[in-house]
Amino acid sequence: MMNIWTITLFLLGAARANEVCYDSIGCFSDDEPWAGTVIRPLKILPWSPEKIGTRFLLYTNENPNNFQILLPSDPSTIEASNFQTDRKTRFIIHGFIDKGDESWLVNMCQNLFEVEEVNCICVDWKKGSQTTYTQAANNVRVVGAQVAQMLAMLQLNYSYSPSQVHLIGHSLGAHVAGEAGSKTPGLGRITGKIQGPVSPAPEHVRLDPSDADFVDVIHTDAASLIPFLGFGTSQQLGHLDFFPNGGEEMPGCKKNALSQIVDLDGIWSGTRDFVACNHLRSYKYYSESILNPDGFAAYPCASYRAFESNKCFPCPDEGCPQMGHYADRFAGKTHEEQQKFFLNTGDSEDFARWRYGVTITLSGRVASGQIKVALFGDKGNTRQYNIFTGIITPGSTHSNEFDADLDVGTIEKVKFLWNNNVLNPTLPRVGAAKITVQKGEDKTEYNFCSEQTVREGVLLTLTPC
Numbered sequence: 001m002m003n004i005w006t007i008t009l010f011l012l013g014a015a016r017a018n019e020v021c022y023d024s025i026g027c028f029s030d031d032e033p034w035a036g037t038v039i040r041p042l043k044i045l046p047w048s049p050e051k052i053g054t055r056f057l058l059y060t061n062e063n064p065n066n067f068q069i070l071l072p073s074d075p076s077t078i079e080a081s082n083f084q085t086d087r088k089t090r091f092i093i094h095g096f097i098d099k100g101d102e103s104w105l106v107n108m109c110q111n112l113f114e115v116e117e118v119n120c121i122c123v124d125w126k127k128g129s130q131t132t133y134t135q136a137a138n139n140v141r142v143v144g145a146q147v148a149q150m151l152a153m154l155q156l157n158y159s160y161s162p163s164q165v166h167l168i169g170h171s172l173g174a175h176v177a178g179e180a181g182s183k184t185p186g187l188g189r190i191t192g193k194i195q196g197p198v199s200p201a202p203e204h205v206r207l208d209p210s211d212a213d214f215v216d217v218i219h220t221d222a223a224s225l226i227p228f229l230g231f232g233t234s235q236q237l238g239h240l241d242f243f244p245n246g247g248e249e250m251p252g253c254k255k256n257a258l259s260q261i262v263d264l265d266g267i268w269s270g271t272r273d274f275v276a277c278n279h280l281r282s283y284k285y286y287s288e289s290i291l292n293p294d295g296f297a298a299y300p301c302a303s304y305r306a307f308e309s310n311k312c313f314p315c316p317d318e319g320c321p322q323m324g325h326y327a328d329r330f331a332g333k334t335h336e337e338q339q340k341f342f343l344n345t346g347d348s349e350d351f352a353r354w355r356y357g358v359t360i361t362l363s364g365r366v367a368s369g370q371i372k373v374a375l376f377g378d379k380g381n382t383r384q385y386n387i388f389t390g391i392i393t394p395g396s397t398h399s400n401e402f403d404a405d406l407d408v409g410t411i412e413k414v415k416f417l418w419n420n421n422v423l424n425p426t427l428p429r430v431g432a433a434k435i436t437v438q439k440g441e442d443k444t445e446y447n448f449c450s451e452q453t454v455r456e457g458v459l460l461t462l463t464p465c
Contacts, residue, residue: 020045024073025145044134046142052128054146057100058083059109059120067101070121072150075157082119088164088188089119089154091147095171096136100124104283108168111290123147129172140172144179151184163188163213170283174207174217181211189328192217192237193282207237209338216240216327219247220282236338240330242323244285244296244345246304251347288351289324294407295352296323297441298341300334307342310401313357314440344403353403355440358387360398360416364453365428367392369420375437376415377408384417392418392430401440411437411446416460429453435462 021027030043046052057067060082068081083089090112092105100122109120128139147167154160166189169177174192181187190212209215215238245251289296297320301312321330323343345351358373368391372384382405388398416432431453437446448462 018043018045020048022049022142025049025142025149028141044138046138046140047128047135049142049146052125052139052142054128054143055100055124056150057122057124059106059113059122060084060087061113061117064110064113065106067122070150072146072153075153078154078158084117084119085158085160087117087119088166089121089160090166090168091121091123091177093123093143093147093167093169093173093176094125095129095169095173096133097130098171098173099126099129104287108283108287108290111287115290123173123176125176136172137175140175141179144176145183147176147180148183151180151187162186165189166191167212168286169193169207178207178211181207181215187212189214189216190238191215191286191324191327193220193286209237209239214239214328214331216242216321216323218242218244218282218285218323220244220250220285236340238338240321240327240334240339240341242298242321242327242341242343243304244298244323244343246308246342251345284349285345285351286324288349289322289326292350292352293326294322294441295350295354296343296345297321297355298323298343299355299440300339301342302340304342310357310399312342313355313401314438314443320441346405350405353405354407355401355403357401357438357440358385358399359436359438360387360432361434362392362396362398362430363394363433363451364392364430365426366394367418367420367428367430367456369418369430369456371398371432372417372419373435374415374417375404375408375411376413377411379409380406381408382406384415412464414448414462416450416454416462417457418454419456427455429455431460432462434465 019027019029028046030045056070056072058070058081059067062082069077070081070083071077092108094100094102094105101124105122109122112118112120123143125139125143128143129136151162151165155162162184163186165187167177167180168191169175170193177190177192181190190207192207192215207215207217217238219241285296297315299307299312299315299320301307306312318333321327321341323341344353346353356375360371360373370386371388371392372386374384375382385402387400414435414437416435418430431450433449435448438444447465449465450460450462452460454460
């Protein structure tokens with residue numbers, strides 16, 4: 001017996017493909033892989049450029065708060081603007097139900113101005129995104145062609161190389177970037193921040209490594225909101241694919257009952273931050289990474305489970321890439337064309353974290369309890385982090401890793417504490433004969449020693465050996 005998908009695809013395949021053409025950006029059909037598939041069963045054509053109403057909003061270091069409108073069909077709008085051909089250009093492209101003059105896009109531009117002189121262009125296609133998800137996913141094709149048209153105009157009229165261009169796309173905006181990249185040979189970079197298709201898709205209809213010289217992807221919502229549906233995907237889409245916190249559930253984004261019952265086309269209406277928290281985290285991580293060049297180090301690892309089991313520390317000899325703005329510093333350093341990287345973040349701003357590995361050799365009496373350490377450096381100190389819980393045996397060695405909310409710099413001392421919260425009339429004393437601390441990124445090791453022991457709840461300071 002044929003199932004419902006087989007019947008649907010048979011009927012769709014029987015229908016002739018339709019096509020629509022628009023001046024200067026080409027033709028678009030509703031044939032496979034854009035329609036008539038399990039992932040995209042409905043035959044829908046993209047809207048016209050006029051109906052989508054795409055705008056290119058230019059912000060620069062000279063006009064950080066007020067945009068200038070650029071038209072890909074009119075080079076004079078470039079000449080009349082603050083666009084500088086001796087600077088890189090970064091396009092920020094929003095996704096489903098969003099808009100190009102939303103505060104997060106402008107804030108990202110302003111963060112960029114803190115670290116570089118750049119042309120920052122927000123691509124506003126809100127009329128084409130504020131519709132059903134299926135229609136918006138098809139409108140992506142026209143918006144991508146319009147971005148490519150802008151890049152072609154810059155190259156033709158101003159000899160502006162596509163290698164100087166970076167497309168930053170969130171949600172369906174990542175696929176706008178992919179569409180533009182597939183039409184623009186030599187494009188420098190694409191950053192995709194959580195992907196639009198809700199299931200694995202062929203390269204023609206999603207971002208892939210061939211779309212730019214360097215493609216990096218941040219996954220923050222690979223889990224399903226509804227069975228077999230989710231905003232994101234765990235599919236590898238770039239040269240570097242980053243999975244912060246495992247790529248599914250972000251700290252501070254607890255799934256709720258509402259997210260399980262709303263449908264995909266209605267999920268964003270009035271509940272964006274409430275329901276789609278995981279989905280929105282990716283652009284927040286990227287924006288913060290601009291101002292934190294070393295706060296989002298990501299570790300190559302087979303899986304998040306392996307990463308959490310302390311099997312992927314420290315960084316390999318070639319180092320670790322930074323998720324976000326500075327990921328391109330790692331271009332060409334991987335052994336594989338595509339690779340997965342994992343890291344943890346904070347549960348709210350500031351999201352940046354620095355990973356440390358600690359190994360403790362215990363001394364003193366046998367006891368049971370919990371061992372904690374705090375690191376003190378020339379840039380500050382951490383809170384106490386748990387290293388071991390169980391039977392404390394002199395001479396035994398225990399290791400753990402943790403993600404601190406600051407880089408302490410050069411580590412100058414370590415404070416050791418043990419507790420068991422059980423009354424013990426013998427008042428046992430426990431110490432740390434040696435503590436080795438390693439920074440994950442540069443693999444630097446610091447050794448600290450002490451011959452002392454302390455009672456429960458008393459801090460012991462270890463100094464360099």
